[in-house]
Amino acid sequence: MSLDELRRRTSEKWRRYPPDVLPLWVAEMDVPLAEPVVRALTEAITLGDTGYPTGTGYAEALAEFAAERWDWAPRIAHTALVPDVMMGVVEMLKLVTGYGDAVVINPPVYPPFYQFLTSLDRRIVEAPLDHRHRLDPDALDRAFASAVAGGRRAAYLLCSPHNPTGTVHTRAELTTVTELAERHGARVVVDEIHAPLVYGGASFVPYLSLPGAGRGLALHSASKAWNLAGLKAAVAVAGPDAAADLARMPPEVADGPSHLGVIAHTAALRHGGAWLDNLLTGLDDNRRLLGELLARRLPQVRYRSPEGTYLAWLDCRALDLPGDPAEAFLERGRVALVPGPDFGTGGAGHVRLNLATSPELITEAVRRMAEAVR
Secondary structure (H helix, E strand, O other): OOHHHHOOOOOHHHHOOOOOOEEOOOOOOOOOOOHHHHHHHHHHHHHOOOOOOOOOHHHHHHHHHHHHHHOOOOOHHHEEEEOOHHHHHHHHHHHHOOOOOEEEEOOOOOHHHHHHHHHOOOEEEEOOOOOOOOOOHHHHHHHHHHHOHHHOOEEEEEEOOOOOOOOOOOHHHHHHHHHHHHHHOOEEEEEOOOOOOEOOOOOOOOHHHOOOOOOOEEEEOOOOOOOOOOOOOEEEEEOOOOHHHHHOOOHHHHHOOOHHHHHHHHHHHHHOHHHHHHHHHHHHHHHHHHHHHHHHHOOOOEEOOOOEOOEEEEEOHHHOOOOOHHHHHHHHHOEEOEEHHHHOOOOOOEEEEEOOOOHHHHHHHHHHHHHHOO
């Protein structure tokens, strides 16, 4: 899509900053909607089918997609509709922890993890990623021990694939998570919203597909992969030993998803596979292009190409800027990125860049960024 077309959009990405700013910050994609989604929404609106959601169609579509892509099919009886992934996380954590209990997270990590956990009155215990942006078993072991100290309940909120680093956790890493969590008695809640967005060379492993993960809870949504953030809906999935917990979720939670969101997400999962594959090809090209541009124009910036998501985590500490790099890129280069400190420990001196745009805009953004720090 052209820049002029994109600027006609009224979502937050295109309205927060003045028109001279290139917005490569929030996780919205600069792509047209998948045709099956457009068709399903158009039919629903034409019918006036804009009421409340019901049924298991979304969960069934997710199970079909997961079976085809990941060789895993969640049991429909162990699923529930939730308003979106983060509200689903909140409801799952309410089921397995109480006020003042601890939740372990892996910074630098998606900023709403901090915001929602604070609002929930949960104690945050950090187990930072290692220098390769991977899970650190020793840090997790220490964090779990701290979280359950005194006999308190505790949970582990895992981002898989990881936002902002784009790390796709391996089967071995996730197996270690199951072992550590069981050893310490911590419950695992996994945000798997970026699961469909994984590139060649890595493989997404659903947490609940692992032996030993039966007490886990996972959240899935078509939101990120098909650019449906404005059409709210998600599916909570329980492992076999957590089904009774999920059954205790208040029934009113299921009234929160958008009916149009459920329709759109179901159409995406059932009929949007070819569109997703084409998207991944373009994103793969973009992540390589960004690496080439940075090597040429901003060689001081360290960039580890993401294994998944459409987010790039850029280490700008070698630029030796007096303040936050995102502020410099915005004020001097007119490029909007997400400041690294928003992601917690390990975020200082970093920025997150959204790759889901045209090669032309990525090229222009890097040009502006380079000019901003000359």
